[in-house]
Amino acid sequence: MNDAFLKHLEEIRSSTNRALRQLPLSAKPVYLYGPVQYILEGEGKRLRPILVHLSGEAFGANAEDLVNASLAVELLHNFTLVHDDIMDHDDTRHGKPTVHFKWDESTAILAGDGLYAIGQLCISKLSTGQLEAVRAFNQATLMVCEGQAFDKEFEENDAISLDDYFTMIEKKTGWLLGLCAELGAILGRKDLAVREALRAYGLNLGKTFQIQDDLLEIYSDSHQMGKSLGSDVLAGKQTVLTILARDQWKEEWISLNQSLKNKPVAQKLEQLRTFFDRRGIHSRAQEYAREFSRKALATLKVIPDEKRKALELFTDYVLNRKK
Amino acid sequence: MNDAFLKHLEEIRSSTNRALRQLPLSAKPVYLYGPVQYILEGEGKRLRPILVHLSGEAFGANAEDLVNASLAVELLHNFTLVHDDIMDHDDTRHGKPTVHFKWDESTAILAGDGLYAIGQLCISKLSTGQLEAVRAFNQATLMVCEGQAFDKEFEENDAISLDDYFTMIEKKTGWLLGLCAELGAILGRKDLAVREALRAYGLNLGKTFQIQDDLLEIYSDSHQMGKSLGSDVLAGKQTVLTILARDQWKEEWISLNQSLKNKPVAQKLEQLRTFFDRRGIHSRAQEYAREFSRKALATLKVIPDEKRKALELFTDYVLNRKK
Numbered sequence: 254m255n256d257a258f259l260k261h262l263e264e265i266r267s268s269t270n271r272a273l274r275q276l277p278l279s280a281k282p283v284y285l286y287g288p289v290q291y292i293l294e295g296e297g298k299r300l301r302p303i304l305v306h307l308s309g310e311a312f313g314a315n316a317e318d319l320v321n322a323s324l325a326v327e328l329l330h331n332f333t334l335v336h337d338d339i340m341d342h343d344d345t346r347h348g349k350p351t352v353h354f355k356w357d358e359s360t361a362i363l364a365g366d367g368l369y370a371i372g373q374l375c376i377s378k379l380s381t382g383q384l385e386a387v388r389a390f391n392q393a394t395l396m397v398c399e400g401q402a403f404d405k406e407f408e409e410n411d412a413i414s415l416d417d418y419f420t421m422i423e424k425k426t427g428w429l430l431g432l433c434a435e436l437g438a439i440l441g442r443k444d445l446a447v448r449e450a451l452r453a454y455g456l457n458l459g460k461t462f463q464i465q466d467d468l469l470e471i472y473s474d475s476h477q478m479g480k481s482l483g484s485d486v487l488a489g490k491q492t493v494l495t496i497l498a499r500d501q502w503k504e505e506w507i508s509l510n511q512s513l514k515n516k517p518v519a520q521k522l523e524q525l526r527t528f529f530d531r532r533g534i535h536s537r538a539q540e541y542a543r544e545f546s547r548k549a550l551a552t553l554k555v556i557p558d559e560k561r562k563a564l565e566l567f568t569d570y571v572l573n574r575k576k
Numbered sequence: 577m578n579d580a581f582l583k584h585l586e587e588i589r590s591s592t593n594r595a596l597r598q599l600p601l602s603a604k605p606v607y608l609y610g611p612v613q614y615i616l617e618g619e620g621k622r623l624r625p626i627l628v629h630l631s632g633e634a635f636g637a638n639a640e641d642l643v644n645a646s647l648a649v650e651l652l653h654n655f656t657l658v659h660d661d662i663m664d665h666d667d668t669r670h671g672k673p674t675v676h677f678k679w680d681e682s683t684a685i686l687a688g689d690g691l692y693a694i695g696q697l698c699i700s701k702l703s704t705g706q707l708e709a710v711r712a713f714n715q716a717t718l719m720v721c722e723g724q725a726f727d728k729e730f731e732e733n734d735a736i737s738l739d740d741y742f743t744m745i746e747k748k749t750g751w752l753l754g755l756c757a758e759l760g761a762i763l764g765r766k767d768l769a770v771r772e773a774l775r776a777y778g779l780n781l782g783k784t785f786q787i788q789d790d791l792l793e794i795y796s797d798s799h800q801m802g803k804s805l806g807s808d809v810l811a812g813k814q815t816v817l818t819i820l821a822r823d824q825w826k827e828e829w830i831s832l833n834q835s836l837k838n839k840p841v842a843q844k845l846e847q848l849r850t851f852f853d854r855r856g857i858h859s860r861a862q863e864y865a866r867e868f869s870r871k872a873l874a875t876l877k878v879i880p881d882e883k884r885k886a887l888e889l890f891t892d893y894v895l896n897r898k899k
Binding site: 279282283284285286332336339340358359360362363365366367369370371373374377383384387388390391392394395398399401402403405406 | 602605606607608609655659662663681682683685686688689690692693694696697700706707710711713714715717718721722724725726728729
């Protein structure tokens with residue numbers, strides 16, 4: 254991959270981390286700001302701030318606005334992670350104990366609420382398009398809540414189709430990336446058509462991202478991912494792999510699951526990998542990820558050729574990520 | 577109390593309830609919108625929308641803006657209640673089971689998040705002073721989170737002073753009422769000095785309100801309050817009554833608490849009432865409530881005499897409320 258591009262991502266990542274650590278927050282109450290600081294010092298991939306920057310740079314947005322918008326989306330993202338981790342009983346995130354695991358659920362609920370409020374304060378600091386940005390920010394938040402609700406509602410439900418799943422991940426993952434891409438267009442004072450195209454880019458990129466996430470939690474290693482592997486599949490959540498398995502290989506899938514009961518996680522993962530590989534499920538899932546990334550690329554046509562390169566490279570970067 | 581005034585409050589309450597029920601929300605996912613609708617159909621006192629209206633009416637604000645601002649603050653209030661009820665293990669609110677009790681904690685966390693996002697969308701719909709309103713809204717939210725954090729941090733801590741307690745309730749309860757009063761001034765296009773005076777009004781009124789709340793949970797009946805009585809005192813939370821008791825009657829207070837262990841709640845409440853009455857703690861707490869309401873009234877001087885009446889009556893209404 255393009256070295257200058259990777260260097261640029263690393264610069265955005267570092268400056269975002271710096272800005273997160275320099276947020277002017279009170280020290281007290283420790284009950285609130287202790288876990289908030291713990292989250293801000295975490296090692297996220299900062300993909301959302303990166304997308305805000307790449308999109309905003311394509312449209313000539315103001316540098317300070319890009320920092321504030323980046324902080325806002327990263328805080329929004331972390332707010333949803335902290336609350337989702339409670340709901341999903343996940344104990345590790347970005348290689349560290351989750352807030353509810355390190356402290357308790359009450360602390361984590363309030364830390365999430367605080368992160369969201371701080372994010373709102375960042376988005377309301379913009380010098381351009383504040384109102385459009387605030388509306389997009391909150392519309393996206395509500396869609397992410399809907400996505401998380403579908404995710405919970407779909408748990409252990411064998412009737413969920415691939416289309417249901419795509420609807421769910423478009424809301425849960427796509428809308429936040431759609432917001433990031435749209436914010437770049439808002440900050441570059443682009444009209445509604447361009448804003449909507451950029452949002453559509455993010456919705457599709459989000460589906461690529463989530464399918465990759467489903468694959469990585471089975472095919473990656475937990476050290477690299479910074480979270481426990483296989484937790485979605487093993488918790489009865491819908492993933493692209495389980496739906497494809499259930500749709501086409503129902504009996505084999507049921508009997509595999511029965512045979513996996515009470516086995517150690519490492520063994521479960523190995524047998525799941527073998528099953529997904531041999532039945533062509535792994536490659537079909539990869540094909541869906543590629544298809545959504547092609548759709549994402551197509552929406553970038555609203556950007557002049559010479560300005561589009563970084564977002565095209567970012568699309569490949571998300572498609573090919575290893576963690 | 578003034579009949580025309582009470583009739584006006586009832587009109588605001590009814591129109592707020594109507595507006596809450598008519599919010600254009602999706603039906604699905606039921607996991608999210610089921611509990612959200614359940615909350616919107618609840619029987620809150622709607623004191624915050626009432627304050628937005630009375631303040632806005634004093635400054636000639638636009639009627640539609642008052643509805644949107646009222647919806648926003650009521651949704652914000654309900655978001656904090658749903659999350660606080662999880663943290664405080666409360667099972668009844670406004671005479672109905674709390675969300676986490678009727679469904680589960682995950683559902684309640686997400687319903688709270690959704691209520692807040694919907695509230696944000698309401699506040700960003702204003703036709704006047706949107707950005708000031710959005711900033712005030714989120715600043716207040718963060719202060720309410722700080723207040724809740726202090727409340728949790730102070731639990732079971734015998735070193736908490738009356739001043740610590742006033743700081744905590746100013747944040748937890750005062751800032752939201754301060755926001756309501758300030759929103760009226762923002763929507764009436766008033767300058768910063770007037771906005772700050774109105775916010776100060778709400779901060780003081782909030783302290784009156786919270787002291788009354790502490791009194792009512794000991795001296796009211798649970799049917800009237802729509803929630804279980806004595807829960808804060810019995811959960812080891814700081815209340816004005818317990819702090820006054822501990823400060824001045826330490827030994828008696830410790831031995832009373834020991835003697836109450838394992839007794840039925842009704843008996844505990846009766847003995848607590850007797851203690852607070854005989855030691856003059858009840859009347860000292862009432863005096864604090866009156867003192868903060870006098871401070872609140874003093875800040876209303878920025879409003880011309882003939883426009884100030886409704887807010888003055890509202891101050892008395894909060895001071896003398898029975899539920």
